[in-house]
Amino acid sequence: MVTSERYHNMIALLGKEQQPSGDNTKSLKLIAEHYNLTHVAYLGVALPSNTADEPLVCVTYPDEWVQRYRKERYVRIDPVIHKSLTSILPTDWNDFPLHGKRIQQLFGEAREFGIGTNGLTFPIRGRLGETALFSVASEMTASDWKEFKRTNLPELQMIGFYVHRMISEPVELNETPRLGPREIECLKWCAAGKTAEDIAVILNLSTKTVRAYLESARHKLNGLNITHAVVKAIALNLIAPPI
Amino acid sequence: MIIAIQGAERERFAAEIEAMHRIRASVFADRLEWDVEVVNGLEIDVFDECNPLYLLSLDPWNGNVRGALRLLPTTGPNMLRDVFPCLLADGAPIESPRIWESTRFCVHKDYMAERTPSGLNVATCELLAGIEEIGLLAGLEFVVSVYDARMARILKSAGCPADIVGEPQRIGKVMTYAGLFDISESALANIRAASGIKGSVLGDMIPRSLKAA
Numbered sequence: 001m002v003t004s005e006r007y008h009n010m011i012a013l014l015g016k017e018q019q020p021s022g023d024n025t026k027s028l029k030l031i032a033e034h035y036n037l038t039h040v041a042y043l044g045v046a047l048p049s050n051t052a053d054e055p056l057v058c059v060t061y062p063d064e065w066v067q068r069y070r071k072e073r074y075v076r077i078d079p080v081i082h083k084s085l086t087s088i089l090p091t092d093w094n095d096f097p098l099h100g101k102r103i104q105q106l107f108g109e110a111r112e113f114g115i116g117t118n119g120l121t122f123p124i125r126g127r128l129g130e131t132a133l134f135s136v137a138s139e140m141t142a143s144d145w146k147e148f149k150r151t152n153l154p155e156l157q158m159i160g161f162y163v164h165r166m167i168s169e170p171v172e173l174n175e176t177p178r179l180g181p182r183e184i185e186c187l188k189w190c191a192a193g194k195t196a197e198d199i200a201v202i203l204n205l206s207t208k209t210v211r212a213y214l215e216s217a218r219h220k221l222n223g224l225n226i227t228h229a230v231v232k233a234i235a236l237n238l239i240a241p242p243i
Numbered sequence: 244m245i246i247a248i249q250g251a252e253r254e255r256f257a258a259e260i261e262a263m264h265r266i267r268a269s270v271f272a273d274r275l276e277w278d279v280e281v282v283n284g285l286e287i288d289v290f291d292e293c294n295p296l297y298l299l300s301l302d303p304w305n306g307n308v309r310g311a312l313r314l315l316p317t318t319g320p321n322m323l324r325d326v327f328p329c330l331l332a333d334g335a336p337i338e339s340p341r342i343w344e345s346t347r348f349c350v351h352k353d354y355m356a357e358r359t360p361s362g363l364n365v366a367t368c369e370l371l372a373g374i375e376e377i378g379l380l381a382g383l384e385f386v387v388s389v390y391d392a393r394m395a396r397i398l399k400s401a402g403c404p405a406d407i408v409g410e411p412q413r414i415g416k417v418m419t420y421a422g423l424f425d426i427s428e429s430a431l432a433n434i435r436a437a438s439g440i441k442g443s444v445l446g447d448m449i450p451r452s453l454k455a456a
Contacts, residue, residue: 086250086294088316088343089381124340125319129293153382154341161318161340180335206406212337212385212423213408219318219339 003225007155010034011224014162024058024167031159032060035152037138038116044132044168045085056132058167065113074106084121084133090153093119093137118145122160132168134160158224165222176236183217186210188239191230244301245373245444250294259299261285262308263349270349275391277415290346293320298373300366301446302354309357310350310366314377317342317387323421327389330421331409337387345374345388345424359438363401368438371403375434376445378426386424391417398422402437403430 013030028040044056055075059066075081079096098104111117116137124132136156140148179187182203189199196214200207214226221236223229233239248256264285271277271286279286293315300309315321317337321344324336331337350366357365374386388405390398398405405422412419424430435441 083249083251088294088296088314089247089249089377125293125316127319129320153380154384155382157340157382178335180331180333182332183335208385208406208423208425209408212342212387215339215341215384216317216337219341 003155004151006034008225011228014224024163025060027166028058028060028163031163032136035136035148035156036140037136038114039135039137040163041135041137042132042163042167043081043135044164045130056167058163061115062113065110065115068109068113072106077102078106079103080119080121080135081133084123085131087123088125090123090156091121092149093121118142120149120156122157124160124164126164126168130168132164134163158219161219162222162224176238177220177222179217179220179233179238180213183213183220184233184238186213187217187230187233190214190226191234191239191242193242244303244446245369245376246299246301246446247373247377248297248299256299259301259308260297263297263299263311264291266308266311266349266351267347269352271347275415275417290315290320290322296377298370298377300369300373307353308351309354310348310370312348312370312374313346314343314374314386315346316340317344322346323387323389327414327419327421329410329412330389330419337408339384341382341384343378343381343383343386345386348388348390348394359440361437361439363438364397365438367397368401368434368440369444371398371401372431372434372438372440372444374424375426375431376443379428379431383426385426388422388424389419390422391419393417395420395422400437402433 010030014027028042032038032040039060041059041061042057069075080091080093084091098107117139119135119137121133121135124134126132138145138148185203186199189202194202196207196210200210203210218226218229221229221232223232234241246256246259248260253260264287267286268281268284271279272281279288290313296314297311298314299311301307302309317324318340323331323344324338328334328336348370350364354366355364359365359368378386387408395405403424405424407420408423409421
């Protein structure tokens with residue numbers, strides 16, 4: 001798949017940032033900067049790693065807003081959260097009719113705290129059925145926002161899951177990911193510099209199938225792109241380094 | 244017209260959802276003789292509890308459900324991983340936030356004969372176009388699906404050929420495949436060209452701002 005230059009720049013920086021003791025909020029800020037967003041937020045709800053009653057929260061929002069949100073118990077009425085937790089489609093914040101005083105108050109105050117005039121929330125579903133939300137907010141004009149969504153949805157889907165793994169599975173790759181034999185073969189040829197088309201000929205598969213195996217391998221290794229995934233696969237001894 | 248129903252909208256469309264479970268019972272239990280559980284004429288399984296996204300094709304004249312399917316992300320619980328791993332190479336699941344799974348594709352028997360001018364089933368074409376449109380607005384790259392030999396022929400004639408991943412198996416009476424569909428503007432254009440569908444099939448269920456994306 002084709003990814004943007006800013007995506008690649010961001011990956012390089014995120015890689016540096018994501019050390020075992022890395023600061024997750026700093027990583028979210030990096031994402032916000034690269035995509036010209038006002039804020040980025042992560043909310044992990046039913047996570048096996050989180051035994052506390054409170055959901056796991058990591059946001060770039062100002063502390064005053066986080067405190068206000070907690071104090072007012074907005075999580076109970078926030079329509080974006082309620083809808084997104086049972087959805088799989090991304091939700092645009094502008095699609096919520098501002099019914100009721102409390103919801104109007106919530107959206108009004110969010111604006112006052114500079115959260116952004118528009119936002120998008122991606123639901124995340126994990127292996128064991130855990131759910132999380134990844135949100136991005138901006139101050140873009142309506143037309144810029146529309147264009148932003150059109151061009152960045154696929155990248156944001158991948159970034160959302162990357163953030164989910166980064167925050168909910170802090171000990172990265174504790175467990176070696178379970179790659180299928182085809183996924184490993186495709187990665188191996190990728191490491192040797194072959195394109196999806198080349199690999200399709202070598203393995204007698206369709207290009208589409210090779211692309212799907214590579215995308216699945218990328219995800220399982222929590223790589224932000226195929227090159228990133230190949231590097232991780234080599235580090236884990238799943239494939240041999242290219243000669 | 245296609246309506247997309249997510250977890251939170253399920254109550255609002257309780258009648259349509261029930262109609263879908265009824266069609267599923269007649270297709271998967273009665274006709275295909277799959278080993279599925281039917282209670283009170285409704286076929287419901289554990290994946291219906293996972294807040295999937297349903298696409299329903301509605302008859303524009305009376306609102307009846309013509310056909311339906313169910314979408315789930317492959318990153319969470321899904322049928323291919325949990326029920327049909329035998330269809331995949333070495334049972335290794337395909338998993339990515341940009342690959343969703345489509346299951347329980349069904350058309351009501353009363354609507355089997357409803358054809359596009361090109362001779363294809365109307366509900367089938369609408370549902371396929373619906374998958375493409377929804378996939379595009381979710382930023383997907385592929386949809387994987389489990390289907391039988393008959394469905395494979397229909398898909399091909401609807402301009403929507405799938406690439407088989409893994410090993411086909413005999414399940415119940417039929418050969419069953421795991422297939423891979425491209426989500427792209429060109430795939431959507433192919434389905435529209437083959438079926439004569441013009442413009443979006445998504446009804447008002449999809450919020451304006453997302454549809455424009």
